Amino acid sequence: MEYLVLFILLFVLELLYFKVADKYNIIDKPNLRSSHTSITLRGGGIIFYFGAIAYFIYSGYQYPWFFLGLTLMTLVSFLDDILTLSNKIRLLIHFSSVLLMAYQLDLFNLPWYYLLITFIVVVGVINAYNFMDGINGITACYSIAVVLLLMIVNDQVNFVDQRLLSYSLIAVLVFSFFNFRVKAKTFAGDVGAVAIAYILLFALGALIIKTGNLIYILFLTVYGIDAVWTIIRRLTLKENIFEAHRSHLYQYLGNEAGVNKLLISFLYGLIQFLIGLSVIWVSNCDLSIQVIYAVSLLLGISIVYLIIKSFVIKNFVLNKV
Numbered sequence: 511m512e513y514l515v516l517f518i519l520l521f522v523l524e525l526l527y528f529k530v531a532d533k534y535n536i537i538d539k540p541n542l543r544s545s546h547t548s549i550t551l552r553g554g555g556i557i558f559y560f561g562a563i564a565y566f567i568y569s570g571y572q573y574p575w576f577f578l579g580l581t582l583m584t585l586v587s588f589l590d591d592i593l594t595l596s597n598k599i600r601l602l603i604h605f606s607s608v609l610l611m612a613y614q615l616d617l618f619n620l621p622w623y624y625l626l627i628t629f630i631v632v633v634g635v636i637n638a639y640n641f642m643d644g645i646n647g648i649t650a651c652y653s654i655a656v657v658l659l660l661m662i663v664n665d666q667v668n669f670v671d672q673r674l675l676s677y678s679l680i681a682v683l684v685f686s687f688f689n690f691r692v693k694a695k696t697f698a699g700d701v702g703a704v705a706i707a708y709i710l711l712f713a714l715g716a717l718i719i720k721t722g723n724l725i726y727i728l729f730l731t732v733y734g735i736d737a738v739w740t741i742i743r744r745l746t747l748k749e750n751i752f753e754a755h756r757s758h759l760y761q762y763l764g765n766e767a768g769v770n771k772l773l774i775s776f777l778y779g780l781i782q783f784l785i786g787l788s789v790i791w792v793s794n795c796d797l798s799i800q801v802i803y804a805v806s807l808l809l810g811i812s813i814v815y816l817i818i819k820s821f822v823i824k825n826f827v828l829n830k831v
Contacts (some may be wrong), residue, residue, distance in 0.1 A: 513680055516564060520684045524557045528696065536592060538697050550694055553591050554685055555649065555702010559584040561681025562709055565674050572671055576712050579610030583636075583708050588701040597752075607708065608632045615715050632711050635730060638737035639707035640700055644756060645764050645771045647690035649698045651779030652733060653682045653706050659729050659786035660713050663793075669720035670713050678709050690772060721793070725800050728789045728807065732782040735811050736760065739819070759819045766826040785811075 531537070531551045538552040559580065566577050586603040589595055608629045617624050643649045657679045664672055685702070688695040698706075717726050740758050744751050756765060760778060764771040785807070792803045 513676065516561070516677060517680050517684060519564065520557055520561055520681055521687075523560050524554060524684055524688065524696075527554065527556060531696075534592075538699070548693065551696040553588060553699035553701050554688055554696030555698030555705060556584070556588060557685050558678065558681045558698075558702055558705040558709065561677045561684075562674070562705070565671075565677040568677075569671060569673060573614055573674070573712075575610045575614040579607035579614075580705065580708050580712075582610070583607045584701055584705045587699075587704040591699045591701055604633050604636070605629065611708070611712055611715070614712070615719055617719075628715070631727075632708075632715075635711055635734075636704055636707045638733055640703040641737060641740075642733050642758065642760070643698050643703040644758065644761050645775060646692070646694045647686065647772050647775035648760060648778055649703055649706065650682055650686040650690050651775045652782060653710065654679065654686070655779040655783040655786065656710050656729050657682065658783065659790070660710070660717065662787075663717060663726070663790060664713075667717065667720055669717045674709075675713060678706070682706065690775070692772065723793055723800075725789055725793050725804060728804060729782070729786050731785050731807065731811060732778055735808070735815050739812065739815060759815060759822070762819065762822045762827055767822050768826075 528551055531553060536552050538550050562577065562580060566572065571577075582603050586595065586600055590600060609625075611632065612618065612625055612628050617628055639649075642652070657675055660670075661672065661675045661679070664670060664675060685696075685698065689697065714726060714729060718724060736758050741751050744755070744757065749755070756762075760774050763769040763774050788803075788807075792800055795803075
């Protein structure tokens with residue numbers, strides 16, 4: 511009953527947000543870099559923050575520093591969706607939010623380089639998560655996969671309150687109803703992609719700290735492979751990696767190759783979920799086996815990724831130039 515009430519509440523809040531977005535013209539107009547062709551409401555992913563806040567209140571204000579960081583991240587991302595803020599302002603807020611997350615995770619009791627590594631990883635993953643939000647359903651499918659994986663492990667390890675993950679999952683399901691469709695009612699926007707990434711990274715960080723096992727970072731394998739290899743390719747082409755583009759594999763598949771975009775989103779989530787299940791199994795093995803598995807996985811996925819991307823670029827992208 512608790513989860514049903516939450517679903518209905520978030521559903522209503524999403525509908526109310528649509529009225530606000532429509533009134534204040536918070537929309538996403540298609541351009542040459544877009545993968546959509548019609549004007550769509552932007553920022554529907556704010557429901558992820560509403561779900562987290564519902565948990566925060568219901569739990570008696572658990573994880574206050576984390577939620578302060580999440581609030582700052584959500585606020586600056588929402589303003590960026592509307593006004594387009596300077597990179598300096600966004601970087602300052604991101605830095606502050608990462609410090610708040612680190613404080614909540616008690617990282618200040620560890621050597622200083624843990625903070626540096628945390629900052630680089632968190633900011634990098636959040637930006638990658640944001641860049642990967644380019645077609646209908648991909649943020650929803652991928653987030654569902656990662657949340658489910660975290661919930662499975664949490665049932666065994668208990669590294670975070672399970673309700674935080676459950677509430678986040680329900681919020682993503684509500685968003686999926688409006689986004690996982692041929693003609694989306696709304697896009698997540700920066701506010702959505704950043705908020706859900708921050709939530710997932712907090713839970714993932716808590717898991718890694720509790721177990722002392724870095725292998726769980728592979729819960730982000732698929733996004734990581736696509737983001738990293740796309741950045742490398744753009745750097746070799748001397749492109750500005752901070753400018754909007756549509757050169758990720760999922761974008762080439764959906765835009766140039768004509769593959770159904772909802773199928774692409776579903777496959778990205780499904781592949782990550784299957785990889786995650788294997789990670790959970792390997793996490794109980796010796797360290798040497800985990801290292802061999804991780805290296806083999808990343809190498810294997812990279813080879814398959816590069817073969818597919820090269821084929822698509824050669825047969826579909828270059829033919830249109």
